[in-house]
Amino acid sequence: MPDQTILMILTVTSWRYKMAVLENGIWYANKSLDALTHEDTFTNEILPQAGRYHLYVSGACPFAHRPWLVIKSLGLDDAISVSSVAAVRDDNGWAFSSESPDPVNHEAWLRSLYVRTASDFTGRVSVPVLWDRQEEKIVCNDSAKLAAALATDWKSLARNATELLPASFASEIGEMNIWLHTNINRRVYQVGFAASQEDYDREIAALFDALETLDKRLTTTLYLFGDELSLSDLFLFPSLVRFETVYAVHFRANIRPLQSFEALYRYMLNLLTRQNFRQTLNMHHIHQHYYLSHRNINPAGIIPAGPRPVWMKNLGLIT
Template identity: 40%
Template sequence: MAPAQFSAESDDDGRFVRQVSAFRDRVTADGSSGYPAAAGRYHLYVSLACPWAHRAVIVRELKGLQDAIGMTIVDPIRDELGWRFRPGAGSEAHPAQADPLHGWDYLSQGYTQSDAAFVGRVTVPVLWDTERGRIVNNESSEIIEMLAREFDAVAANPGLDLLPDDLREEMGPLNDRIYEYVNNGVYRSGFAASQHAYEEAVLPLFEVLDELDARLADRRYLLGDRLTLADIRLFTTLVRFDAVYVGHFKCNVRRIADYAHLSGYLRDLYQTPGIAPTVDFEHIKRHYYETHDSINPTGIVPVGPELDLDAPHGRG
């Protein structure tokens, strides 16, 4: 069996089994959780390469929370010590930054400050509480829900409802299916350490992409005519798909460009005001191709593919 990229997250049959997020406290608008949604209190640590962190970057941008919640971009190249702060690394458009709060060298220092017994893989995004000096949450799906709903009193765009009450019942099962087979499915394919584990992940991935393409044939967004968190959760995987997952993760049955509706949907979301500036393919490609040495031991970053995400999408 080939070596796994993350041996602690691989089972005996070579399947990638993602670790459970360790920090799950919640920020609430009324402060009933002990973490009130106050401007200036919280800080996001993100990687522009990571699709899970990218979700939080997008929601912060769309809700207009830039002045209320600080954000620091880490180096896209992760070494054996994890995500690091290396000013100037990354790209010209989005250079990585020094940690402005503590002067840390590695994000792992925030994990051990929050829990001295933490021994798992350090992940992004991280929502940090500057008053208590600890991580509030490192689960991306929960962080984006908090950004979407709890910070309206300090948001510049509080009227944007990305988590509408009348769609939540339908959104939950759809998010679960997309997470299992698409968002995490590309990783289960790419990090598989056996042929069986790979095929077990990659075939359902394309079955669900086929379903989503059909779903988008008669609606602009996943849940109708409104942009929601479900679309943002899917977008961050789709925008990386042809550039990284097709080749690097062997998800090459079809490209997103080959889908009649998913391809236009991807361009539509990319062209939504505020989203395109959050996408940085230099961060994305360098992270995947230079970091995953069990998959790409040479560290060579491909030049292509050419992606025209500004082309007309026809989904108005």
């Protein structure tokens, strides 16, 4: 999960947060981002070639969820393989396990792929990671850029003729994605990791104002841009399906239940009728990650028994 996102958020709060990072290829379990001279990223060219790439995600991470949803929506499963890291992230960073192995490189830690790509890498070891089997390196670890590239450049290999980023709405979709990233996707973390009551009050008010804005928009439209699915819907969906059992509880984002936003909730339930969306959901993995990884806000690592939304039970996502 983007514990990378936690980092982006906490740089704008008063809390001097530390985490596990690489600096010049050396792993540090507890280092402030402020101590790094720079942060490296990977945004290389991605060629639409079937079988060349493997996508590493975390089944818990809403940001890595974006490109995975593009792959499922377009039917690119045969062209790009996907696997998840283990649920719990600790001082060793993202790990692989017997339940969540590395099927391509057979590494124990995701950071090993970063160092194999750049031996002097400095920065966060985050997901998603798009691995180039041919070049044996990471070519992209930016979720927004990767999702957009797959949505536009890989249509020739897609089984489904879904236009997620149509030219006629590309600018508006891009603006909406930035708005969603700032006001929904990241904002829930700003609420959950607020360093003071003042920070919490400010961030939760902004979050629920944004949810109200979306609810009003969706009273007159099936999706965020009319009657056709777009890339923006793939940015919003990951945050909505995590909201009731994680964000409302673990992050205290609980002014109102999500279900009280009737149009927004109906929109989420409609997206859940899509089998390719449901295939990306592992609620056990999601709950394990949030409640066991964030020991600074859940020291005992207790996973709550609820809430248990009806849709999760009806879809067999929880028992």
